[in-house]
Amino acid sequence: MNIQEYISSGILEAYVLGTLTEEENEQVSKQIDAYPELAKEVEAIEQALYHYAQAHSINPPISLKEKLLIKIDEQEGKVVKLPVQKKSVAYYLAAASIVVALFSSSFAIYFWNKWKHAEEQILAMEQDNATMAQNLNLVNEKLQVEVKTREQYIASLKTDLSIALDTSTNFIELKGLPLSPTASAMVLWNSNSHDVFIDVKNLPAPPPDKQYQLWALHNGQPIDAGVFDVTDSINLQRVKNIEAAQAFAVTLEKKGGVPSPTMDAMYLLGKL
Numbered sequence: 515m516n517i518q519e520y521i522s523s524g525i526l527e528a529y530v531l532g533t534l535t536e537e538e539n540e541q542v543s544k545q546i547d548a549y550p551e552l553a554k555e556v557e558a559i560e561q562a563l564y565h566y567a568q569a570h571s572i573n574p575p576i577s578l579k580e581k582l583l584i585k586i587d588e589q590e591g592k593v594v595k596l597p598v599q600k601k602s603v604a605y606y607l608a609a610a611s612i613v614v615a616l617f618s619s620s621f622a623i624y625f626w627n628k629w630k631h632a633e634e635q636i637l638a639m640e641q642d643n644a645t646m647a648q649n650l651n652l653v654n655e656k657l658q659v660e661v662k663t664r665e666q667y668i669a670s671l672k673t674d675l676s677i678a679l680d681t682s683t684n685f686i687e688l689k690g691l692p693l694s695p696t697a698s699a700m701v702l703w704n705s706n707s708h709d710v711f712i713d714v715k716n717l718p719a720p721p722p723d724k725q726y727q728l729w730a731l732h733n734g735q736p737i738d739a740g741v742f743d744v745t746d747s748i749n750l751q752r753v754k755n756i757e758a759a760q761a762f763a764v765t766l767e768k769k770g771g772v773p774s775p776t777m778d779a780m781y782l783l784g785k786l
Contacts, residue, residue, distance in 0.1 A: 517551050526552065530559045677750065682706040686762050688784035694718055697781050701728070701762045702750065708757050711750035712742055717764075717781065719744055725769045726781070730759035741771040761785040 520526075528534050529542045546552045677683055683704045690697035700713040712728055720726060728739040739762070740753035764782035765775045 515545070515549070517549060520545070520552065521555050526555055527559055530556060530563065677702055677704070677709070677711060680704060684786060686784045686786055688762060688764060688782035690716075691780055691783055693779070694781050699764065699782055701784065703730075703756060703759060703762075708755040710739055710753050710756050712753055713750050714742070714744055717744050720766055723769055724766050725771065726764050727767045727771045727775070728753050729763045729765065729775050730756040731761040731763060732758045733760070736763070736775050738771065738773065741767070741769075759786065 525534070525538075525542060529539065529546075534542065546556055683702050686701040686703065688699040688701060694717070697717050698715040699717065700715065702711040702713070703709070710728070710730075717726060725741045726744065727741045730737040730739050737756060737759070738754065739756055742751045742753055745751075762782075762784055763775070763780055765777075766779045766781060767776060
């Protein structure tokens, strides 16, 4: 046991003042019997309270002395022996009511300060816990977003893989024309489902008001297959379904697409 911490706790003062419960009183008594330092501290507390009581004692009024002399005369000079009582600490506490005030002030202040310190610590801990919880919530939200993004990415890859592995899927490689010789892309066209996807490999970034448009060529007629974007994504871009095609081409048109291709703005071409 840490003797100094036990002494500083204020329990010995409470023991001397008789404010402990019976169970607490027995526990403190055992500790005092076991540790001489505690017994010495208790004695010092008792002496301090005794001296305080003596210093603040009130002299009896003169009238009380006169009443006592009259009482003695009535007893015809007989000496009345009063029982001698040991002036215990309890006696001095009873004789000096100010000690109670001492307990209710100094010890109350002591425990108040102690409680206030604990309250400040609890408040600080609660604020730290709230901050930690907030940070954990932010981290958790970011993780959830990241997990969802990854799940969507994996689902997209699985879709792309299923399209590529379908035996009805035709792969048409589109090569660059004079406007952009290094341009390239891959069209995936399923002849059964008529689904069409494009995988852009290399195309110049279009102006803000322009967009690339895919065309299916069948019996010499261009069929609108929809517009698409130039992105860094490795995922396939779905465009419009095409029932029949012999070739595919890409032109640069105004944003949103046009009903007929601009032939002098053709960037890619590929045949089945």
